[in-house]
Amino acid sequence: xxxxxxxxxxxxxxxxxxxxxxxxxxxxxxxVMPDTNQADEYAMAQHLLVAADRYSLERLxxxxxxxxxxxIDTSSVATILALAEQHHCHGLKKxxxxxxxxxxxxxxxxxxxxxEYLTKTCPAVLKxxx
Numbered sequence: 001x002x003x004x005x006x007x008x009x010x011x012x013x014x015x016x017x018x019x020x021x022x023x024x025x026x027x028x029x030x031x032v033m034p035d036t037n038q039a040d041e042y043a044m045a046q047h048l049l050v051a052a053d054r055y056s057l058e059r060l061x062x063x064x065x066x067x068x069x070x071x072i073d074t075s076s077v078a079t080i081l082a083l084a085e086q087h088h089c090h091g092l093k094k095x096x097x098x099x100x101x102x103x104x105x106x107x108x109x110x111x112x113x114x115x116e117y118l119t120k121t122c123p124a125v126l127k128x129x130x
Contacts, residue, residue: 078114
């Protein structure tokens with residue numbers, strides 16, 4: 001459609017280009033993330049979960065939640081729990097709280113910077129921990 005083309009680029013300021021590219025790939029193909037290393041997949045799942053929430057992509061949300069559930073450990077649980085709380089991901093939140101149900105895990109997380117972040121950004125979650 002020749003009349004609908006534009007010579008000006010459209011800027012998406014609130015999302016990294018790679019995240020937007022993965023978002024478009026999902027919208028058009030239902031394919032989520034290419035196989036990458038676990039750290040990259042974890043970061044992309046976080047970004048895509050935020051985008052799925054922002055743009056109401058209900059099929060993408062559970063895929064991202066599932067990927068994040070598989071990444072829960074003492075170094076990531078506080079960040080994932082804050083993300084789950086902020087974006088109303090009840091299954092992901094439940095998985096984090098289950099992980100923190102172990103006193104060993106909870107003690108390790110409480111000594112981390114992630115826990116400090118969690119207490120500042122989502123203090124209400126602390127009630128669920130107790």
